[in-house]
Every structure is written in structure tokens, then in C-alpha cells.
Amino acid sequence: MTDESSAGRVVILSGGVGGARFAAGMADWVPPEALTVVVNVGDDFEPFNLRVSPDIDTVCYTLAGLENPETGWGRRDETWHAMETIETLGGPTWFRLGDRDLGLHLERTRRLAQGMPLSQVTRAICQALGVRAQVLPATDDSLRTWVKVAEHGWLPFQEYFVRHQWRPRLMALAYRGATRARPAPGVMEALHEAEVILLAPSNPWLSLDPILAVPGIRSVLQQKRAVAVSPFIAGRAVKGPAAKIARELGYTATPLSLAEYYQDILSGLVIDQADAAQAPLITQRTGIPVYITDTWMQGPEGRRRVAYSAWTFARLLASSRGVEEPAA
Amino acid sequence: MTDESSAGRVVILSGGVGGARFAAGMADWVPPEALTVVVNVGDDFEPFNLRVSPDIDTVCYTLAGLENPETGWGRRDETWHAMETIETLGGPTWFRLGDRDLGLHLERTRRLAQGMPLSQVTRAICQALGVRAQVLPATDDSLRTWVKVAEHGWLPFQEYFVRHQWRPRLMALAYRGATRARPAPGVMEALHEAEVILLAPSNPWLSLDPILAVPGIRSVLQQKRAVAVSPFIAGRAVKGPAAKIARELGYTATPLSLAEYYQDILSGLVIDQADAAQAPLITQRTGIPVYITDTWMQGPEGRRRVAYSAWTFARLLASSRGVEEPAA
Numbered sequence: 001m002t003d004e005s006s007a008g009r010v011v012i013l014s015g016g017v018g019g020a021r022f023a024a025g026m027a028d029w030v031p032p033e034a035l036t037v038v039v040n041v042g043d044d045f046e047p048f049n050l051r052v053s054p055d056i057d058t059v060c061y062t063l064a065g066l067e068n069p070e071t072g073w074g075r076r077d078e079t080w081h082a083m084e085t086i087e088t089l090g091g092p093t094w095f096r097l098g099d100r101d102l103g104l105h106l107e108r109t110r111r112l113a114q115g116m117p118l119s120q121v122t123r124a125i126c127q128a129l130g131v132r133a134q135v136l137p138a139t140d141d142s143l144r145t146w147v148k149v150a151e152h153g154w155l156p157f158q159e160y161f162v163r164h165q166w167r168p169r170l171m172a173l174a175y176r177g178a179t180r181a182r183p184a185p186g187v188m189e190a191l192h193e194a195e196v197i198l199l200a201p202s203n204p205w206l207s208l209d210p211i212l213a214v215p216g217i218r219s220v221l222q223q224k225r226a227v228a229v230s231p232f233i234a235g236r237a238v239k240g241p242a243a244k245i246a247r248e249l250g251y252t253a254t255p256l257s258l259a260e261y262y263q264d265i266l267s268g269l270v271i272d273q274a275d276a277a278q279a280p281l282i283t284q285r286t287g288i289p290v291y292i293t294d295t296w297m298q299g300p301e302g303r304r305r306v307a308y309s310a311w312t313f314a315r316l317l318a319s320s321r322g323v324e325e326p327a328a
Numbered sequence: 329m330t331d332e333s334s335a336g337r338v339v340i341l342s343g344g345v346g347g348a349r350f351a352a353g354m355a356d357w358v359p360p361e362a363l364t365v366v367v368n369v370g371d372d373f374e375p376f377n378l379r380v381s382p383d384i385d386t387v388c389y390t391l392a393g394l395e396n397p398e399t400g401w402g403r404r405d406e407t408w409h410a411m412e413t414i415e416t417l418g419g420p421t422w423f424r425l426g427d428r429d430l431g432l433h434l435e436r437t438r439r440l441a442q443g444m445p446l447s448q449v450t451r452a453i454c455q456a457l458g459v460r461a462q463v464l465p466a467t468d469d470s471l472r473t474w475v476k477v478a479e480h481g482w483l484p485f486q487e488y489f490v491r492h493q494w495r496p497r498l499m500a501l502a503y504r505g506a507t508r509a510r511p512a513p514g515v516m517e518a519l520h521e522a523e524v525i526l527l528a529p530s531n532p533w534l535s536l537d538p539i540l541a542v543p544g545i546r547s548v549l550q551q552k553r554a555v556a557v558s559p560f561i562a563g564r565a566v567k568g569p570a571a572k573i574a575r576e577l578g579y580t581a582t583p584l585s586l587a588e589y590y591q592d593i594l595s596g597l598v599i600d601q602a603d604a605a606q607a608p609l610i611t612q613r614t615g616i617p618v619y620i621t622d623t624w625m626q627g628p629e630g631r632r633r634v635a636y637s638a639w640t641f642a643r644l645l646a647s648s649r650g651v652e653e654p655a656a
Contacts, residue, residue, distance in 0.1 A: 048434040049377050049441050079409050085431025089456045091438060099427040102434075103413025106376040110419060113377050128417045 008195025010311060011036045015207020016043070016055040017072035017239055018231060018297070019200030020062035022310075023133070025303030026198075027063060029311060032132030036190040037063075038217075040202070041118070041137045042145030042175055042210030045158045047095050050105040051112055054158075055207065056122055056137060057104065064129040072239065075100045094163045119184040134186065138211040141181040145210050148172040157206070166241040170248045173205055178213035191220040196314035199228035201295065201306075203242040204261060205249065218265065225267030225321070227314035229295060229306060230255040234274040238296065254278060259286045267317045270295060270310045289317065336523025338639060339364045343535020344371070344383040345400035345567055346559060346625070347528030348390035350638075351461070353631030354526075355391060357639060360460030364518040365391075366545075368530070369446070369465045370473030370503055370538030373486045375423050378433040379440055382486075383535065384450055384465060385432065392457040400567065403428045422491045447512040462514065466539040469509040473538055476500040485534070494569040498576045501533055506541035519548045524642035527556035529623065529634075531570040532589060533577065546593065553595030553649070555642035557623060557634060558583040562602040566624065582606060587614045595645045598623060598638045617645065 010030045012023050014037050023037045040055045054073060061067040061075055068074045078098035087093050097105065104125065111121045117140040126135050145157040149168035152160075160166060191197060202208055212218045232253045237243040243253035251257045255271040259282045266288050271279065272295040279290040291313040297303040338358045340351050342365050351365045368383045382401060389395040389403055396402045406426035415421050425433065432453065439449045445468040454463050473485040477496035480488075488494060519525060530536055540546045560581045565571040571581035579585045583599040587610045594616050599607065600623040607618040619641040625631040 048438045050434070079407055079427065081407050081427035082410065082431035082434060085428050086435050089432065089435045089453060091431075091435040097434075099407065099409035099430075100413050102427075102430060103410035103419075104417065106378070106410060107414050107417045107419040110376045125417060 008315075009034050009036065009190065009193045011038060011190050011194040011197045012200050013038050013198070013202075013208055013211050013226070014055070014059060014200040015040045015202030016058040017062075019055070019202040019207065020059045020067070020072075021297045021303045022198075022200040022229065022307055023059055024062045025297065025300075025305070025307030026311060027133055028300075028304050029308055033134075035133040036186070036194075037133060037135050038138055038187055038190070038211060039135060040207045040210050041139060041143055042206070043157050043161070044144065045156060047092070047097070047158075049109070050097075050102075051109045052095075052097075052105050053108070053118070053122075053137070056118075056135065057101070059135055060122070060126055060129060060131055063126075063131040063133055063135070066129065074098050095158060117184070119186065134190065136186050136190070137184050138187065138217070139181040139214050140184045142177040143181045143210060143214065144176045145206060146174045146176055148174075161206075161241075166244065170241075170245050173209070175210045175213040178210070179215065181214045183214050183216050187214075188216060188220065191217065191224070194224065196311060196318055197221060197224060197226040198310050198314060199226050199262070199266075201229040201231040201238070201297075203231060203237070203240055203245070204258065205245055206241070212265075221265035225317075226262075226265055227268040227270065227291075227310055227317065228258065228262060228266055229270040229310050230258050230272065230275070232258065232275070233272040233295060255290070256282050256285070259288050259290075263288065267321060268313055270306070270313060272296070336643075337362050337364065337518065337521045339366060339518050339522040339525045340528050341366050341526070341530075341536055341539050341554070342383070342387060342528040343368045343530030344386040345390075347383070347530040347535065348387040348395070348400075349625045349631045350526075350528040350557065350635055351387055352390045353625065353628075353633070353635030354639060355461055356628075356632050357636055361462075363461040364514070364522075365461060365463050366466055366515055366518070366539060367463060368535045368538050369467060369471055370534070371485050371489070372472065373484060375420070375425070375486075377437070378425075378430075379437045380423075380425075380433050381436070381446065381450075381465070384446075384463065385429070387463055388450070388454055388457060388459055391454075391459040391461055391463070394457065402426050423486060445512070447514065462518065464514050464518070465512050466515065466545070467509040467542045468512045470505040471509045471538060471542065472504045473534060474502045474504055476502075489534075489569075494572065498569075498573050501537070503538045503541040506538070507543065509542045511542050511544050515542075516544060516548065519545065519552070522552065524639060524646055525549060525552060525554040526638050526642060527554050527590070527594075529557040529559040529566070529625075531559060531565070531568055531573070532586065533573055534569070540593075549593035553645075554590075554593055555596040555598065555619075555638055555645065556586065556590060556594055557598040557638050558586050558600065558603070560586065560603070561600040561623060583618070584610050584613070587616050587618075591616065595649060596641055598634070598641060600624070 044053045118137045147160045148171045246253040270291045293309045372381045475488045476499045574581040598619045621637045
């Protein structure tokens with residue numbers, strides 16, 4: 001079905017924890033020079049005048065094997081002494097910054113202040129941490145997710161997500177800056193060169209849509225098509241608010257809903273075996289072929305397995321699509 | 329000689345370690361509500377986009393009993409995990425920021441970014457750390473010490489002091505912003521109300537002069553006069569580059585040189601017993617009375633003793649001066 005030795009470029013569009021684990025699983029199959037992870041920056045923010053890029057950090061830490069396996073974010077073997085001081089001083093502690101993690105935010109902030117774009121800073125961080133895959137922010141420009149929620153109105157993403165722990169009902173989303181944002185250097189090249197493009201099992205509205213909102217990215221996917229891994233299993237999200245948000249925005253937390261939502265960009269959809277019954281309806285309604293497997297990325301084996309399934313499915317679709325639809 | 333129960337306001341002009349220890353010694357004699365420490369901000373800088381105020385921090389940590397007794401700066405029981413990350417990432421590590429210490433810089437930076445002036449931020453920090461004496465930055469405005477040194481030309485203070493470890497020969501000093509700086513709220517009031525004003529045994533050029541350069545402060549001292557504690561003992565400085573700088577600027581590292589340098593603002597000078605032989609010459613040349621004692625602030629007892637000597641000497645001079653020179 002696949003020839004691993006001649007693997008073409010794989011591009012993953014990714015948010016935080018789920019996408020990071022998926023990318024780490026893929027790194028076990030695809031040589032690092034052939035793997036690009038395009039990461040959401042809509043969650044980025046500036047606590048304490050520091051630039052924090054939560055999804056980029058989670059992807060980098062996970063690819064480097066430094067991630068905190070309990071939380072999914074932040075670093076393992078972390079200490080919290082800076083936070084203790086901030087608490088003593090009566091400062092805000094709702095966003096937890098560990099000491100080791102802080103070092104990265106400090107150094108990123110320093111380099112950005114010197115005029116280095118985020119993509120270059122990220123490359124330097126990856127090199128230093130031993131991450132050989134290419135990790136790219138979706139854009140070097142300012143793109144921030146804002147959410148309109150019941151009672152509070154419009155909030156910057158982190159206020160909603162961390163401070164209010166995604167409890168308020170979400171009514172609308174905005175990706176501020178998106179229309180003026182340009183894809184970071186390397187993003188369009190990677191997409192154009194990609195043999196397969198994969199949407200990680202990340203939150204569609206909070207992680208994937210802010211990437212797709214950068215002008216140019218969605219149109220490549222509309223041409224080349226991507227394979228998505230459903231973040232929904234039996235009506236629930238493995239982690240985070242995807243299922244809750246789906247309902248609040250008038251969707252269902254199902255692979256079918258996802259297939260319809262991304263119908264214009266998908267060539268295939270990987271769904272969990274718990275949702276197997278939906279497979280015929282998905283293909284019938286959207287024309288999108290479905291791959292049914294255990295999508296639960298439990299441990300290194302789980303993420304390897306899910307990555308392999310999505311990758312081989314996408315390669316198969318790419319080759320058959322090439323046969324069925326010769327270039328005009 | 330003195331009546332401790334009716335102590336009037338004591339104002340100390342202070343730099344970092346030496347001034348902080350002197351102030352902590354004074355806090356054992358003077359009730360906290362009667363003690364004001366006006367602190368140099370010429371050393372302040374912004375590593376990693378954080379606002380660091382080294383002398384204020386050393387004074388606050390020392391008054392709170394949190395200081396690192398080995399280094400004199402930073403906090404005791406410190407960890408260095410953020411710095412380890414920065415080192416891994418190839419960032420600058422010449423200015424060592426401990427994790428607990430970082431929390432303070434983060435919170436100060438956050439409050440300053442919200443528009444709170446440094447004096448208010450400092451007050452909040454002192455309250456949170458249990459420091460009851462009044463710690464005031466000399467100014468809330470930007471005032472930065474720059475040094476002109478052999479080979480490198482003009483450098484911001486911390487580059488010279490920490491990065492080059494004050495090795496280059498100092499040729500000139502500038503307190504950038506000083507002419508436009510206003511004394512921080514409370515500084516002029518404290519000086520006007522003071523029963524005694526003391527110059528801590530701090531570096532004249534790097535710690536005291538940047539305070540005296542703020543328009544208004546020196547002229548109060550010219551009227552009211554201060555008692556200085558010599559930072560020089562037998563031609564050397566207890567800590568730091570004061571003796572080296574004295575020579576490089578064409579002075580000698582002696583109490584006599586200090587008395588002449590500050591002749592316009594001193595009512596008295598406390599010198600170490602090792603320099604006792606200079607006492608007659610000092611008074612003969614400058615008219616400034618001298619108090620000879622052991623000025624080595626070894627441990628809590630040492631700083632208590634030196635503070636007591638300076639304080640009681642200053643009160644005696646203030647009262648006798650009041651008798652000799654009735655108000656016009």
C-alpha cells in the first residue's frame with residue numbers, strides 16, 4: 001500500500017495537545033526532513049509582557065519528548081517558583097507558567113523584540129531542542145482568536161479558555177488579524193510540495209479554522225485536499241471543548257458534522273470505530289471516503305497507530321485521485 | 329544622646345547590597361513608619377522585555393529577610409530552571425535571573441505595562457513581602473546610568489557591570505534622562521520632613537550620584553545636609569568597583585576624597601577605624617566632623633551597629649546644628 005522509503009512530504013495542520021501527539025506519532029514514520037507541522041497561533045497571547053505561543057510550544061515540547069504527559073501542555077519535571085512569587089505579590093495566576101517553560105517564553109520574547117519573526121524563532125527553538133521536523137506558525141503576523149460568550153461578551157481566547165475554563169456558552173468566534181495575515185515563510189511551499197496534507201484531530205474552531213483563515217491556505221487545500229482525523233469519538237472530544245463548542249455553534253460533535261463542515265477541503269476522513277455506523281452516511285452525503293480505526297492516541301503506540309492510519313489512507317487517496325482525475 | 333522613643337523621620341539614600349544592609353540595620357532602630365529608603369534606579373534595565381530594578385529588589389529582599397546572603401543580590405533558596413532553558417536555547421545568560429526572582433520581575437513588568445508608576449509597584453511589592461519601611465525609587469521617570477569605558481565606548485550600565493564584570497577602565501559616566509526626571513512621589517516630602525538624612529555606604533558614582541542627579545534632591549541636601557558612611561575601608565571598597573572607579577576617575581578611594589566630593593551636602597562622615605588617621609585632615613580640609621567606628625557590616629550585628637552609629641551621629645549633628653544655626 002505504501003513505500004515508506006520514498007515517503008513524500010507530509011504536512012500536518014495542528015493545534016495543541018491532540019495535534020502534537022499526532023505529529024509525534026507521524027515523526028516515527030516520516031523522516032523529519034519530510035515532515036512539516038503548521039501550527040495555530042490564534043491562542044498566542046502576552047501575559048506579563050511575554051509572548052506565549054501555547055500550541056507551538058506544545059508541538060515543540062512533544063516532538064522533543066519534553067512534554068508533561070499528565071497535562072499535555074507545559075514541560076515535564078517542572079517547578080513553579082516564579083508563579084509562587086507572583087501569587088505572593090497578588091498577581092494573576094490563572095495562566096500557569098512553569099519555571100523551565102518560562103525560559104522559553106523569555107528567550108522567544110527577546111528574539112521577537114529584536115525583530116526576528118516567529119517562524120525564525122520557532123526554528124531556532126526546534127534546533128536547540130533537537131526537533132528535526134519543520135514546525136511552522138501558520139503566520140508570522142498577528143492573528144488572535146476572540147470568542148463571544150454569554151454574559152462576558154467578546155473575550156480574548158485565553159481569558160475564555162483558561163481563566164473561565166471554557167464554561168461560558170460560546171456564541172461567535174473571530175480570528176482578528178486573519179484577513180491581513182500572510183502565511184509564514186515555508187507554509188505555502190510545504191503545502192504545494194506535500195504528498196499528503198493532514199488535519200490533526202484538533203479543535204476545528206479553535207485550532208484548525210484559525211490556520212485556514214490565513215488567506216491562501218484554504219485555497220491550496222481546496223485544490224489538493226486533506227485527510228482529517230476526527231477529534232470526536234462517540235459524540236465527545238478526547239480533550240478540551242470541541243464537543244461543547246460544536247453544540248453551542250449548532251453542529252453535532254460527530255464525524256458527519258465534521259465532514260460536512262470541511263467538505264470543500266477533505267479527500268478523506270479518519271473516524272473512530274465507535275462512530276463506524278456513521279461511515280456510510282458520511283460518504284453518501286459528502287462523497288468523502290472514510291477510514292475506520294481506533295483513533296484514541298493512548299501512549300506512544302496509540303499515536304503511532306493513528307498517524308500511520310491517516311498517513312497511509314491519505315497516500316492511497318492521493319495516488320488513486322491521481323489516477324481517477326488526471327491533471328486537466 | 330538620643331531618645332529612641334521620639335525618633336524623627338530617617339531618610340537613607342541607597343544603592344544595592346551595602347545600602348540594603350545599612351537600611352536593614354536601621355530598621356532595627358527606627359520604627360518602619362519613620363524610615364524611608366530612596367533607592368537608585370540608574371541600574372534598571374529590561375532583559376527579555378522584563379523591567380528589572382536591581383537596587384530596589386536588593387533593598388526590598390534584604391528588608392524582607394529574603395535576600396541571598398552569599399551573593400547579596402537575588403533571593404535565598406533560589407532555583408535556576410528558566411535560566412537553564414535560556415542557556416539550552418542559546419540565549420544570553422550573563423545576567424542571572426533566578427526563578428523566584430523572575431516572578432517579581434514578571435509582576436512588576438505587568439503592572440508597569442498597565443500604567444502603574446514604579447513607586448506604586450514598589451509599594452505594592454513591599455506590602456506583599458511584609459516590608460513596612462517606605463522604599464521609594466529616586467524617580468518614576470527613566471533614568472539610566474551609562475558608562476564610557478576603554479575599548480568599548482559608551483555602554484549601558486549592566487553591560488559594563490555584569491557582562492564585562494567592571495573590568496574595562498571607566499572614563500566617564502552619564503545619567504541619561506536625569507535632567508528631565510522628577511523625584512518619585514514621596515521623595516521630596518520625606519527629605520523635607522527628615523530629622524536625619526543618611527548616605528548609605530554605597531558607590532558614590534554608580535549609586536548615590538544617580539539619585540542626587542534627579543533635580544531637586546541635591547538642593548534639599550545642600551540645605552539640610554546629610555551624614556555619609558564611607559564605602560571605603562583602608563583604600564578598598566567592601567564590595568564592588570567603588571575603589572577601582574575612584575582611581576579611574578582621578579580620586580582616591582579614601583574617606584577624605586569622599587568628604588571633598590560631597591562637601592556641599594555633608595554635615596558629617598562616618599569612617600572606618602582603619603582610616604582613623606585621616607580624621608583630622610578631613611575636618612581640617614572640609615570642616616566636616618568625623619565619626620570613627622568599625623564600619624564593616626558583618627552579619628545582622630554589624631549592620632545594626634553601623635546603622636546605629638550613623639543615626640545617632642546624624643541626630644547629634646542635627647540638634648547641635650539647630651542650636652548653632654537658628655532658623656533665619
